[in-house]
Amino acid sequence: MMQRQIFLFFRRHKFFFILLVFIPALFLFKKLDMDFAELQYCPICYGNDFCPPILNGSVKLTRFSSWSFIQLFNSKNVFFATYGQKKVVLKKLGHNFEIRNARENICTTVFKKEKGCNVRESLKVLLNEYYGDVVETFPSLGLRSADIFQCPSQRLVKAILENYVNQLTDLDERSITGMLNFIAVSLVNQEPLLLQMFPASKGWPFPEYYGSCGLLSAVSDEGIPLLRFVNKPWHFRAELVLQILHLADRMSNTDGWSLYATDMTIDNLSVDPNGKVKFIDLENIIVVDRYELTNRRPAKWLRLAESVYDECDSNCLSFSTEDLCSHLNADHNFYAVCRSLLSSYAYRGAGPHGLLHGIPKEVEAKWKLKHWLRECQKPSIKRGRLKAKSQLITALEEIHRAP
Known part of the structure; x- marks a missing residue:
């Protein structure tokens, strides 16, 4: 009789006992x-x-x-x-x-x-x-x-x-x-x-x-994902954006190389314990040998390769590999930053200016950041994106130095 009761108990509660055995196994430490x-x-x-x-x-x-x-x-x-x-x-x-x-x-x-x-x-x-x-x-x-x-x-x-x-x-x-x-x-x-x-x-x-x-x-x-900083105080975010623009500048022309990020999303950047922004996912980067280009000199190689703004409902970043490979200079990295990080495409729920949302009125009145952000995304004149990125860097540097 006792054996039958025990059997029926286990039968009725078998799922519980399976979990009792299975769950601890899930939490075993992997070596x-x-x-x-x-x-x-x-x-x-x-x-x-x-x-x-x-x-x-x-x-x-x-x-x-x-x-x-x-x-x-x-x-x-x-x-x-x-x-x-x-x-x-x-x-x-x-x-x-x-x-x-x-x-x-x-x-x-x-x-x-x-x-x-x-x-x-x-x-x-x-x-x-x-x-x-x-x-x-x-x-x-x-x-x-x-x-x-x-x-x-x-x-x-x-x-x-x-x-x-x-x-x-x-x-x-x-x-x-x-x-x-x-x-x-x-x-x-x-x-x-x-x-x-x-x-x-x-x-x-x-x-x-x-x-x-x-x-x-x-x-x-390299620390904390950049996404975790989107609601920090504006001046703190502005300093991070300044670093990102300098990062894009360095990648565009350093030591005879140009590195173009074709997947510049907020998930691919982080902030280290010293507050430095790092690019942490390098799977989608095109490398241009500037010395090789100087030797080959393809047609129109000295003209600036200007990225064309592409309207879409997601973070789509258009680029031409052929153009990047055949031009000594390109504005692609600044297009990537302004479109993918400083616009409504930056992250889910982002405002029009992405990481720079909530620009203080006194800052906007002096530096016209909204105008230059629009120009950086979709220039209205030739070489307009390079002018816009220079204006943004100048403004953010001055803001960062201000007491």
């Missing part, structure tokens, strides 16, 4: 190990230079990133961690299906083999066709779809490859592995390539790149 980094896919992975701190326990998951059940819903594959005293972000650089497609398509995309291949041997064969010269081999790798390689530049290709191989000709086995890491990154997400080419240590407003382990890329945690 950083070879499986988490998916090292089994190497050499079709991002590299192994950051594996020691990940595998020896120096890097520890924090916040919700360490909970098993959170990872079921973490479609962006972004995890927060600590590395000693540093806060870091671990990225798989894409959705699971994007990474899987890159692995599955590497033989057809790069080595033109339909039914799979030995990637290491296939790369050696391809290199031999070009006498072991990595730079000469590059055009045959099928990697031109990445934004970073849209504009021709042998100087850029050589500089990036040097981060992955010990030598550019007659590659040893270690460099063959590095070359396969480079191919894997190029097929999934160009961000590590850009972070190494344009490092934070040289003043670029990007996260610091620590390295990669398997299918994990490690970068510095």
Whole structure:
């Protein structure tokens, strides 16, 4: 009789007992190990230079990133961690299906083999066709779809490859592995390539790149998302906008390069603990080699490439890759800032001036910011956007200096 009662009790409350067993499992802490980094896919992975701190326990998951059940819903594959005293972000650089497609398509995309291949041997064969010269081999790798390689530049290709191989000709086995890491990154997400080419240590407003382990890329945690600041006092927001305009200026022309952000959304910017604005998602950036352009001198290359305002119901940012690649100067980054951050397209519920909403009357009376914001978005005259950005920078600098 007692056994039957116990049986009936469990039967009636079986859902409760299932939850009792299942829920604690959801909150188990995930461990950083070879499986988490998916090292089994190497050499079709991002590299192994950051594996020691990940595998020896120096890097520890924090916040919700360490909970098993959170990872079921973490479609962006972004995890927060600590590395000693540093806060870091671990990225798989894409959705699971994007990474899987890159692995599955590497033989057809790069080595033109339909039914799979030995990637290491296939790369050696391809290199031999070009006498072991990595730079000469590059055009045959099928990697031109990445934004970073849209504009021709042998100087850029050589500089990036040097981060992955010990030598550019007659590659040893270690460099063959590095070359396969480079191919894997190029097929999934160009961000590590850009972070190494344009490092934070040289003043670029990007996260610091620590390295990669398997299918994990490690970068510095650059603080709080910009979206969290949209309701801060106006003068505080104005200082952030001034930084963003300077950021756009630097990216447009520094050290012989122009970097054009084709996805300048509020989600791709953050504010670090020192109040500095950083661009944290570099997947969609077109790189122009200004020296290469000076040598090639395509038709009308000295004319300013002016972005055309496009009216739409969402944050659509129109651009011409051909124009950006063939002109020494372009106003694209300022168009991106003014349209995507300083207009009603900035974020859900944004007002006409986005991050600069609520301009004080005395500020507007003196500086006419609303006029220059409109001109920056949709210029009424030739080169009007450059004039508008200069006026905005001048005004915001004066406002920032004012007591």
